[in-house]
Amino acid sequence: MVVTFSFWTQNYLDLDTTFTLANYREAWTDPLYRELMLRSLRISVVVTVATVVLAFPIAYYVSFHVRNHKALWLFLITVPFWTSYLLRVFLWKVILGYNGVLNSALLGLGLIDEPLSFILYNANAVVITLAHAWAPFAILPIFVALERIDRSLLEAAKDLGDGPVRSFFRVTLPLAMPGVVAATIIVLIPTVGDYITPRLVGGTEGLMISNMIQVQFGKANNAPLGAALAVSSMFIVGGLSLMIFFATRKIGRGGAD
Amino acid sequence: MRDTENPQARTIIALNAVTKSFGAVQALKGITANIREGEFFSLLGPSGCGKTTLLRMIAGFDEPTTGTIAIDGKPMAGIAANHRPTNMVFQSYAIFPHLSVADNVGYGLKKRRLPKAEYRREVEQALEMVDLGGYGPRAAHTLSGGQRQRVALARALIMKPKVVLLDEPLSALDKKLRDQMQLELRQLQRSVGITFILVTHDQEEALIMSDRIAVMFDGQIEQLATPEDLYRRPVNQRVASFIGVMNFLGAQVSGSDENQVSLDVQALGRIDIPRAGLPEGMKPEDIHRVGVRPEMMTILIDSATTAERIIEGEVVETSYYGDMTYYAVRLIGLEEPVTISMRNTAGRAVLRPGEIARVGFATDSIILFR
Amino acid sequence: MSNRRNKLNWLNTYAVVYMVFLYAPVVLLPIFAFNSSTIIAFPLSGFTTEWFGVLWTTDALHSAVRNSLLVAVSAATISTVLGLFAARAVARYSFPLERGIMGLIMLPLVLPEIIIAVALLIVLIQLGLSLSLWTVVLGHVLICTPFSIAVLGSAFRGLDPSMEEASFDLGETRWGTFRRVTFPLVLPGVISSLLITFTISLDEFIIAFFLTGTDVTLPVYIWSQMRFPAKLPSIMALGTILLGLTVALLILAEIFRRRSATRRGLDASTTEGLV
Incomplete structure (x- = not known):
């Protein structure tokens, strides 16, 4: 499908105008698009790091400290994910808004004197919302990787004189790396192209590339440019994921030797 | 002795220069042997010697690369497993977990569209044959290992095949149960008179149960003889050290x-x-x-x-x-x-x-x- | 020892805080659905079921629900059937380029949805097809099939290959074997695949947004209503109903998945690592 997609994209450009790279040139040089693209990348990298870092302790907790109800925990973790994405994003808007739940709660508790305004309609809001939306996608791969770790390895590490912290960094974390990498890639790729979140909670400075793609297809009625933007972002994200994948594999190998 | 019981017995399975290659690997390098009607025949050898491959080709799950297999005088080339007069007892028993014991045993009979009463009678008879009379209504997954093995056997025997094929049927059982099942299987085979072909890597099991044993190494039959001959007159050092x-x-x-x-x-x-x-x-x-x-x-x-x-x-x-x-x-x-x-x-x-x-x-x- | 206890306490606390974070928006949904004020903010003003009543009389909503159900049922059925074939093929046979083909099929799982939407839109325009609910179905099949394959793949992997051989050996045909043995054994997987893909399709917005014609699906309808603050409480009510339904479906899916696992577990005894 993606093969036909790129094929058709080319064809479209080819058919509609003559074959031209102008759209790509525009996509890559126009400061507006470049700014949007970089911002999308920056936001999704932050989201990814935040999501994975926040998810790891949960995955670790469920894998190592929950004894009898692992399946229940995993189920509970995934339930919010299955509720309407649109509504969840909207509800974050409600939570983070000027008169929102968070602000009114903090005001009510007397912790702040006036509503916090830096949490809605900007990149921060996008990061929080996306970190929430993609949490299960980060937790599950890490959990699976942690589950695969042979517990006797940890006992061996302990037996060989490693304390809990050392054995965590020398045994658990390296062995969980494949899960962490999977989580990183799984979260990174779709967040770059997310549309709803930046549109609803991002304000103007939280807008991302996909919003522009949609505009090109819709109001601006410049589908070829939209396609060029889409293809470009796909390549950038794809390249980035491959880089992460190979880099960590190399590190993993080096560490194993 | 057992082998001289009926040396003139009819050949039920004729293997003629059977080979099997998986890519570049030759798993069987030319097997020629005649298996006699009514005998308990074992294919004995270490894992990877090709014995299971041979059994699966007799069953019809695989086709030989070259050579022929004939069952009861009929060449089997191109005949799939569901049309061969053989039935198999699988290593894992392959008891259908979603069916009752009776439905498992009667699985193959369903195709024959027997009257209900006759179908029930046949199933019950088969179950009694393996000492599981009255177990019919039970759910298959409540059975113990030994019972599963018996159900698998009843399921094969009810088809009245010319040959029953057994793929390491006892390897999943513990030692005591295995010893007991060895004798039971042997007795059952004698009473029904159907040819049994057993695949095993356990030389003791093969010696106890078989009329004749084919010892296989590296895709070839090294020696085909009665248990006693095999023990007393092994043809080479490899056979000698594998048996005892x-x-x-x-x-x-x-x-x-x-x-x-x-x-x-x-x-x-x-x-x-x-x-x-x-x-x-x-x-x-x-x-x-x-x-x-x-x-x-x-x-x-x-x-x-x-x-x-x-x-x-x-x-x-x-x-x-x-x-x-x-x-x-x-x-x-x-x-x-x-x-x-x-x-x-x-x-x-x-x-x-x-x-x-x-x-x-x-x-x-x-x-x-x- | 006390060190370890501290660490555990810390982790426990973190887990609780994290769950609050995960559930915060979900919990708000029913709260505002029953709140009598039209403004979606605290403090709450009173209890009402008025917003649920509004839902009953909104025709546009009803047609959106009908459209969504049509799309979701079609997408779930088609992708599960496709998933069944693909999972079965991968589990039993090895064919040339297997990895490559599977990679392509699974690709939509990691592609941003907007890219899929754009790609499909271009293809459809080029083919001269007009946008309709069926184009949405097509898009949803594309994103649902990988999930189907993942669910059914694990069902097939847990299936002892000698089950099918045993049936074949007992005289059954290939089709009869599929009907009497394979299908009943993977049925729990099929049902959970249907439920999961149904849920995904029902909730999907971007592809539906791009590919739909004049008939809108439920998420697209919700999106369009979000611009009108007065409509928000009834959207909250709608969301609450959807939440209830989805959770019920998920619990069902989970029950079927477990039943399939125990069935297989009884036979293979090692089903660990299938999650």
């Missing part, structure tokens, strides 16, 4: 005439073998080794007892098994200790390591190898 324990000793021909061959054997000294005792096709100059089974040597504890030949050695290790004691004895003139087994009869002493043992043996218990 064998002590190998170097040997040289020191002389021969038309009546006998004289050998100079390590530790045992000069041994004369009558010409008639040479295996078929073996010339005196072929002999380079001899073998002695542990039970064919005796440690003479009482100085009064004698044997045809007596040598001496030092006990290196004693392994006490209760009914038996296994000794490792270093014979004079031999670096490697030999294994000698002794039945622990009433009053017989057990020697300790370091003691000197007098070892007796008979020259006709010696097996010749190339």
Whole structure:
């Protein structure tokens, strides 16, 4: 499908105008698009790091400290994910808004004197919302990787004189790396192209590339440019994921030797 | 003996130069054998020798690369498993977990559209045959390992196949149950009179159950014989050491005439073998080794007892098994200790390591190898 | 020891806080659905079921629900059937380029949805097809099939291959074997695949947004209503109903998945690592 997609994209450009790279040139040089693209990348990298870092302790907790109800925990973790994405994003808007739940709660508790305004309609809001939306996608791969770790390895590490912290960094974390990498890639790729979140909670400075793609297809009625933007972002994200994948594999190998 | 029961029996399965290749790997390198009607036949060999591949080709799950398989005189090329007169008992038993015991057993009968009463009777009969009368309504997943094995067997037998194929059917059971099932399977096979072909890597199992055994190594049949022949007259060292324990000793021909061959054997000294005792096709100059089974040597504890030949050695290790004691004895003139087994009869002493043992043996218990 | 206890306490606390974070928006949904004020903010003003009543009388909503159900049922059925074939093929046979083909099929799982939407839109325009609910179905099949394959793949992997051989050996045909043995054994997987893909399709917005014609699906309808603050409480009510339904469906899916696992577990005894 993606093969036909790129094929058709080319064809479209080819058919509609003559074959031209102008759209790509525009996509890559126009400061507006470049700014949007970089911002999308920056936001999704932050989201990814935040999501994975926040998810790891949960995955670790469920894998190592929950004894009898692992399946229940995993189920509970995934339930919010299955509720309407649109509504969840909207509800974050409600939570983070000027008169929102968070602000009114903090005001009510007397912790702040006036509503916090830096949490809605900007990149921060996008990061929080996306970190929430993609949490299960980060937790599950890490959990699976942690589950695969042979517990006797940890006992061996302990037996060989490693304390809990050392054995965590020398045994658990390296062995969980494949899960962490999977989580990183799984979260990174779709967040770059997310549309709803930046549109609803991002304000103007939280807008991302996909919003522009949609505009090109819709109001601006410049589908070829939209396609060029889409293809470009796909390549950038794809390249980035491959880089992460190979880099960590190399590190993993080096560490194993 | 079993093999002479009916040597003229009809051939039920004829394997003719069967080979099988998986890519560049040749799993079977030309198998030719006739399996007789009504016999309990075993394919015995270490894992990877091709025995399961051969069984699966007889069943129709795989086709030979070259060569032919005929069942009851009919060539089987191009005939799929569901049209062959064979039924299989799988290693995992493959009991359908979503069906009751009765529905499992009657699975193959369903196609025949028997009247309900007859169907029920057949299923119940099959279950009784394997001592599971009344188990029909149970859910399959409530059964124990041994019971599953019986259901798998009943499910195959109800089809009244010409041949029942058993793929390591006892390997999942514990030792006690396995011993019991070996006897039961054997009795059942005799009472129904259907040809059974058993695949196993357990030589003891094959010896106990089979009329004839094909010993396979590396995709070839090394020897096809009755259990007794296999044990007493293994054709080569590989078969000899796979079936039971064998002590190998170097040997040289020191002389021969038309009546006998004289050998100079390590530790045992000069041994004369009558010409008639040479295996078929073996010339005196072929002999380079001899073998002695542990039970064919005796440690003479009482100085009064004698044997045809007596040598001496030092006990290196004693392994006490209760009914038996296994000794490792270093014979004079031999670096490697030999294994000698002794039945622990009433009053017989057990020697300790370091003691000197007098070892007796008979020259006709010696097996010749190339 | 006390060190370890501290660490555990810390982790426990973290887990609780994290769950609050995960559930915060979900919990708000029913709260505002029953709140009598039209403004979606605290403090709450009173209890009402008025917003649920509004839902009953909104025709546009009803047609959106009908459209969504049509799309979700079609997408779930088609992708599960496709998933069944693909999972079965991968589990039983190895064919040339297997990895490559599977990679392509699974790709939509990691592609941003907007890219899939754009790609499909271009293809459809080029083919001269007009946008309709069926184009949405097509898009949803594309994103649902990988999930189907993942769910059914694990069902097939847990299936002892000698089950099918045993049936075949007992005289059944290939089709009869599939009907009497394979299908019943993977049925729990099929049902959970249907439920999961149904849920995904029902909730999917971007592809539906791009590919739909004049008939809108439920998420697109919700999106369009979000611009009108007065409509928000009834959207909250709608969301609450959807939440209830989805959770019920998920619990069902989980029950079927477990039943399939125990079925297989009884036979293979090692089903660990299938999650």
